[in-house]
Each structure stands twice: as C-alpha cells, then as structure tokens.
Amino acid sequence: MASLEIKDVGKSYPNGIVALSGINLSVRPGEILAIVGGSGCGKSTLLRLLSGLDVATTGAITLDNAPVSSPHPSVGIVFQEPRLLPWLSVADNVGFGIAHLPRTEREVRVQTALKRVGLADYGRRWPRELSGGQGQRVAIARALVAQPSVLLLDEPFSALDAFTRVELQDHLLELWADTRPMMVLVTHDIEEAVALASRIVVMRPSPGHIEAEFDVTLPRPRDRLTSRFDEEKRRVLLALNDSLSQRRDATVPLLKSA
Amino acid sequence: MTTIAVSGGLGSETLGDNANRRSRKTGGYAHSAAGILLPIVVALAWEAAVRFGLANGRLVPPPSAIFATLRDLAVIGELWVHIKATVLRVAAGFAAGTLVATVFGAIAGYSTLTRRLFDPTLQGLRAVPSIAWVPLFILWFGIYEASKVTLIAVGVFFPVYLGVLGAILSVDRKIVEVGRVFRLTAVALVLRILLPSILPAYVISLRSGLGLGWMFVVAAEFMGASEGLGYLLVDGQQLGKPQQIVAAIFTFAILGKFSDWLLSRVTEPFLKWQDSFAGGR
Ligand SMILES: Nc1ncnc2c1ncn2[C@@H]1O[C@H](COP(=O)(O)OP(=O)(O)OP(=O)(O)O)[C@@H](O)[C@H]1O
Ligand SMILES: [Mg+2]
Numbered sequence: 422m423a424s425l426e427i428k429d430v431g432k433s434y435p436n437g438i439v440a441l442s443g444i445n446l447s448v449r450p451g452e453i454l455a456i457v458g459g460s461g462c463g464k465s466t467l468l469r470l471l472s473g474l475d476v477a478t479t480g481a482i483t484l485d486n487a488p489v490s491s492p493h494p495s496v497g498i499v500f501q502e503p504r505l506l507p508w509l510s511v512a513d514n515v516g517f518g519i520a521h522l523p524r525t526e527r528e529v530r531v532q533t534a535l536k537r538v539g540l541a542d543y544g545r546r547w548p549r550e551l552s553g554g555q556g557q558r559v560a561i562a563r564a565l566v567a568q569p570s571v572l573l574l575d576e577p578f579s580a581l582d583a584f585t586r587v588e589l590q591d592h593l594l595e596l597w598a599d600t601r602p603m604m605v606l607v608t609h610d611i612e613e614a615v616a617l618a619s620r621i622v623v624m625r626p627s628p629g630h631i632e633a634e635f636d637v638t639l640p641r642p643r644d645r646l647t648s649r650f651d652e653e654k655r656r657v658l659l660a661l662n663d664s665l666s667q668r669r670d671a672t673v674p675l676l677k678s679a
Numbered sequence: 680m681t682t683i684a685v686s687g688g689l690g691s692e693t694l695g696d697n698a699n700r701r702s703r704k705t706g707g708y709a710h711s712a713a714g715i716l717l718p719i720v721v722a723l724a725w726e727a728a729v730r731f732g733l734a735n736g737r738l739v740p741p742p743s744a745i746f747a748t749l750r751d752l753a754v755i756g757e758l759w760v761h762i763k764a765t766v767l768r769v770a771a772g773f774a775a776g777t778l779v780a781t782v783f784g785a786i787a788g789y790s791t792l793t794r795r796l797f798d799p800t801l802q803g804l805r806a807v808p809s810i811a812w813v814p815l816f817i818l819w820f821g822i823y824e825a826s827k828v829t830l831i832a833v834g835v836f837f838p839v840y841l842g843v844l845g846a847i848l849s850v851d852r853k854i855v856e857v858g859r860v861f862r863l864t865a866v867a868l869v870l871r872i873l874l875p876s877i878l879p880a881y882v883i884s885l886r887s888g889l890g891l892g893w894m895f896v897v898a899a900e901f902m903g904a905s906e907g908l909g910y911l912l913v914d915g916q917q918l919g920k921p922q923q924i925v926a927a928i929f930t931f932a933i934l935g936k937f938s939d940w941l942l943s944r945v946t947e948p949f950l951k952w953q954d955s956f957a958g959g960r
Contacts, residue, residue: 474856492860504857508875508952517871518861547952567861 423450423485423495423570425471425603430480431628432466439628440466444480446622446631448571451601455608455618457657463629464607465501468575471605472498484571497564497602498573501580503556505548511535511559512544518567534562537596554585558592565596571603579609587645590616594642611661615653616643623660633660740922748926752911762930764907765896768824769938772831772899773892777885780836784843798844805837810898817902827899834895835888842884846877879953882946886939893935908934 425448432441440463448454456464469475470482473492482489484496505514516531535541538558548556557577564572577593578586590613597604608614614621615637623633639653722742729736736744752758783801787794812833813826820826850873858872900909908927915923 472860474859492862494862498860500853500856502853504853506854506857506872506875508878508949517857520871549952 423603424448424483425571425605426481426483427467427471428481428483430467430470430477430482432463432470432475433478441470441477441630442479442628443630446634448603448605449620450603452619453597453604453606453617455606455614455621456624457608457611457614457621457661458624458629458632459626460609462624462626464624465575466629467624468498468573468605468607471571472496472573474498493571494567495570496573497567497569497571499557499560499564499575499577501576503548503551503553503560505551505556505559505563507548509548510544511540511546511548511551514548514559515544515562515566517563530566531562534566535559537565537599538562538592554581554589557581558589561593561596568600569602571605572597574604574606576607576609578613586610586613587616593617611654611657612645615639615650615657616645621657623657633663635660738921740925744922745926745929748920748922749930752923752926758930760906761908761911761927762934764904765900765909766934768827768831768899768907769889769892769896771824772828772895773835773889775828776832776835776892777839777888779832780839780888781843781881784840785847787840788844788847794844801837801840805841809834809895813898813902822903827896827902827904830899831892831895834891838891839881839884839888842880842887843877846880846884847873849880850876875949878946879950882943882950885946886942889938889942890935893931893938897931 427444427446427448430441430444431439433439444467446454456467458464466475470477471489473489473496476490484493489496505511506517509517512528512531512535515534516527519527519530522530531544532541535544538561540555540558540562543551543555543559548559551559557580561574561577574593578589581589594617604617606614606617618637620634620636622631624630625632635656637653639649643650725734725736725739726741726743728734729741740748749758752761783797787798787801809830812830816826816829820829854876855868855872858868863871896907897909897912900907901913904910908930911927912924915921915927
C-alpha cells in the first residue's frame with residue numbers, strides 16, 4: 422500500500438504570494454481525505470504540489486518514501502474542468518495516458534473505465550458532444566485507466582448541479598471501493614466532504630495552513646438524510662466557523678457554500 | 680436546410696452523429712448552389728443585354744466572348760502554358776513561404792528569447808507593402824523566376840508566420856498540463872498536444888497565405904513575364920483585348936477558389952472535431 426507524506430511544506434509563488442506554509446499531513450492507505458476551506462487558502466496549490474505539477478518551495482512530499490518533484494505514474498489527477506483534448510474521441514481521451522500499452526489491452530482498459538463511469542456507449546463521441554457532467558466523468562475515467570494508487574481531485578463536481586453532483590459522488594465512491602486508491606479531494610462543499618471522506622482537513626488562508634483535522638466515523642454507505650450525517654456536517658461547519666470567527670472583519674465571505 | 684436533409688433521406692439513421700454529418704454535406708451542396716446563382720444570373724443578364732443591343736459590350740465583353748477567348752487559348756494550347764506557369768510560381772512561393780514561416784513561427788512561439796529578438800523586426804518588415812520589395816528583388820534575383828517566387832513567398836510568409844506564432848502562444852496551459860500529468864516527453868508533447876491544438880489556426884493562416892500568394896503572383900507577373908495569367912492581363916491591356924483580361928481574371932478566380940477548396944478539403948479530416956459555430960463550413 423502506498424503512503425503519501427507531506428512534511429513542512431511551504432509554497433511561495435514568484436510574485437511573492439505565500440500560498441502555503443508549514444503543511445504537515447500524511448495520507449493513510451486507502452483513505453479518502455477531503456480538504457475544505459475558503460477560496461484562496463491554497464487547496465489547489467497543495468494538490469498541484471502533490472501531483473508534481475508544481476514544486477514546493479520548502480519541505481518535502483514523498484510517495485512511498487520517494488520525493489515527488491514531477492508527475493508520477495501512480496498519481497492521477499482530475500481537475501476542476503474536464504480538460505479533455507477536443508481533437509480526440511472520448512475513448513482516445515480516456516486512453517491518452519496509456520498509449521504505451523498494446524492496442525488490445527488499451528481498448529479493453531478504456532472500455533472498462535468508460536463502463537465504470539456509466540458511459541460505455543460514448544467512446545466514439547467527440548468531447549464537445551458531452552454534457553458537463555459526462556465530461557467530468559470521462560476525466561475521471563482518464564485518470565483511473567492508468568490505475569493510480571493515488572487519485573487527486575480538485576473540486577471535480579463544483580461546476581455541476583446538485584443532482585448530478587450527488588450522482589457523481591456516489592459513482593466516485595463505487596470506483597473507490599473497487600481498488601481503494603488513496604484519494605485526496607478538494608472541495609467547497611461540506612456535504613460532499615462528509616458524504617465521501619474518511620478524514621476532513623480544514624484549511625485557512627494567508628498563508629495557507631491546516632486549521633483543523635478530524636475523522637468522519639459515519640459507516641458506509643452514508644445516508645445523507647440521517648441526523649448523524651447532519652451532526653457531522655455541523656461539526657465541520659463549526660470548525661470552519663471557528664476558523665472564520667478569528668477574521669470577522671474580513672469583508673469577503675471566506676466560504677462559498679455551506 | 681438541415682431539417683430538410685435529415686427528414687429527406689436519413690430517417691432510418693439512428694446514429695445521430697452520422698446523420699448529422701451527412702445532412703451537413705447536403706446542406707453544403709445546396710449552399711454552394713445558392714452561391715453560384717448570383718454570378719450566373721448576372722452573366723446571363725449581361726449576355727442578353729449585349730445580344731439585344733442594349734449594351735455594346737466592347738469594354739465589358741459578354742460571357743460568350745470570354746469563353747470564346749478561353750476556348751481559343753485552350754485550342755492553341757497557350758492557356759495551359761499560362762496556367763502552368765502561374766500555378767508553378769504560386770506553388771513554389773507558397774511552399775517556400777509556408778516552410779520558412781512555419782519554422783520561424785514555431786521557434787518564435789516556443790522560445791520567448793527568440794521571440795523578443797526577432798518578432799519586432801519581422802513585425803516592422805510586415806508593415807512594408809510587399810510590392811515595395813519588387814525593385815530590390817529584381818536587383819538581387821534578376822527579372823526571371825527567382826524574384827517572382829521570392830515575392831510570392833514574402834506575401835505568403837507573414838500570415839502564416841503570424842498564424843503559427845499566435846496559435847502557439849494561445850495554446851491552453853491547462854491542456855498542456857494534461858500532457859505533463861501523463862509524463863509526455865518533449866517530443867510527444869509537441870506531437871500529441873501542441874500540434875493538434877494549433878492545427879485549426881494553422882490551416883486558416885495557410886488559407887489566407889494562399890490567398891495572398893495568388894495576389895502576389897499577379898504583381899510578380901506584372902514586373903515582366905513572357906507567360907502566366909498575369910502576362911495575359913498585361914498583354915490584354917496593351918493590345919486592347921478586354922475579353923482576354925476578363926478571361927484571365929476568370930481563370931484566376933477559378934484557380935484561387937479551387938486551390939482554397941483543395942486545401943480545406945485536404946485538411947478537413949484533421950479538423951472534423953472542431954466545435955465551430957457554423958458546424959463546419
Ligand atoms: N500561479 C500563481 N501565481 C501566483 N499566485 C498564485 C498562483 N496560483 C495561486 N496563487 C495564489 O495562491 C493562493 C492560493 O491559491 P489556490 O489556487 O491554491 O487557492 P484555492 O484554495 O484553490 O482557492 P479556490 O477555492 O478559489 O480554488 C491565492 O492567494 C492565489 O492568489
Ligand atoms: Mg482551487
């Protein structure tokens with residue numbers, strides 16, 4: 422089982438903005454870690470560091486004891502937008518990262534991945550012929566087809582309506598249950614965090630740091646309509662509010678959705 | 680138009696994708712038919728006007744006179760000589776201009792340093808009306824083919840260079856990151872991400888480059904040629920043969936349109952993924 426360690430990580434951008442400082446976190450094997458926090462508190466930055474797309478200014482990130490400094494074959498990422506390549510069919514998009522495999526194996530894997538996200542018949546379409554939610558599902562399939570042991574998701578469902586979002590969250594859970602990769606999920610949506618995560622990390626800005634961290638002990642599958650679910654949501658909200666109350670004077674609400 | 684085509688012949692087609700493509704094609708033919716209507720009506724009207732003595736048609740010859748001229752030129756074999764000369768010049772100038780422009784544009788787009796060094800100069804040169812080079816090219820390359828092809832190449836160069844450069848600069852960083860996530864090598868990144876994403880803009884710049892190529896071949900042939908459609912123009916003017924001038928213009932129109940159609944036809948398979956607002960041409 423893979424292990425992902427984040428030690429004393431800080432990141433400052435060339436323009437002088439300190440996006441992260443003193444981040445310590447270890448992602449446990451097979452867990453779903455949700456990162457919540459207001460806009461600009463460095464969630465995307467942290468995820469980009471984990472994916473190796475950017476490099477930390479200080480500290481170290483290690484995957485299986487090897488430092489992460491560039492994209493890693495066993496780390497998959499799903500961005501906020503699908504980012505499909507418009508000149509490739511849906512199937513070719515899904516198979517983009519496994520072009521080195523023999524054709525037959527690639528086709529089998531692509532088809533399986535598409536089936537897993539409920540788009541088995543969509544392989545020959547163009548990305549432009551998909552809805553937003555379908556596009557995001559293809560992006561998830563593209564990340565999964567490389568069979569990553571770590572899957573990073575940056576607000577993958579934030580552009581979707583509430584119904585589609587819940588549906589895709591359930592889909593994602595099924596996928597996760599398959600091989601139980603580590604998942605790090607950045608989200609604005611507390612309900613999403615409580616529904617999916619085994620652990621929730623609350624971040625705060627200026628500079629981005631971890632404010633609170635707690636386990637979600639609800640048994641799976643989780644029913645969103647129970648009072649225990651609501652309790653758990655309230656707990657996260659309180660933690661967020663605590664962290665907000667220290668900046669009551671802030672003019673812009675730090676939390677987009679609650 | 681689209682609905683007519685779909686209900687017309689493809690009712691049983693369930694693959695929406697396929698039906699769509701075909702209806703577009705049918706629509707396309709109908710569109711080109713509509714486009715040809717106006718010139719035909721005007722030509723027929725003018726022919727009739729001259730026939731019935733409403734106009735004398737000496738300065739603006741009627742279609743029949745133009746076609747007679749074309750036929751005569753074709754029969755004695757001269758038409759092909761002129762067409763061949765002009766087409767070869769455009770082809771050579773277009774190929775050379777495109778090649779150099781693509782290489783320059785790619786380098787300038789890829790490397791910021793090169794862009795800072797060369798782009799301002801090239802932009803400055805672009806401001807020079809290209810015909811202004813003619814005397815210099817004649818001094819440098821003589822009055823024969825080399826100076827003509829160079830002039831055409833210069834005309835083709837700028838739109839293609841700008842097209843390539845602009846396309847590279849506007850490649851979406853987000854899509855490049857997808858390539859990085861899957862750890863593409865530099866070569867694979869160029870082949871699998873950069874090239875396909877600049878292709879649409881590149882094709883457009885090639886088409887405008889080709890258009891300029893046809894424009895400049897006339898200028899080139901004006902500066903002294905013994906064959907070519909531009910020569911027919913000059914010759915027609917000097918000998919007072921307006922029907923020959925219009926015949927040459929007509930041939931230019933056909934060739935220009937045909938070459939543009941050919942170019943877009945050849946590149947079409949690579950661009951069919953595009954989500955343009957007209958859904959194709
Ligand atoms: N490429 C960059 N260059 C400079 N500063 C950046 C860059 N990307 C992000 N920042 C800054 O770093 C901080 C953290 O940004 P980040 O995108 O990580 O926030 P976030 O938590 O993901 O916010 P959101 O929830 O709105 O997506 C912000 O202050 C932002 O302005
Ligand atoms: Mg973000």
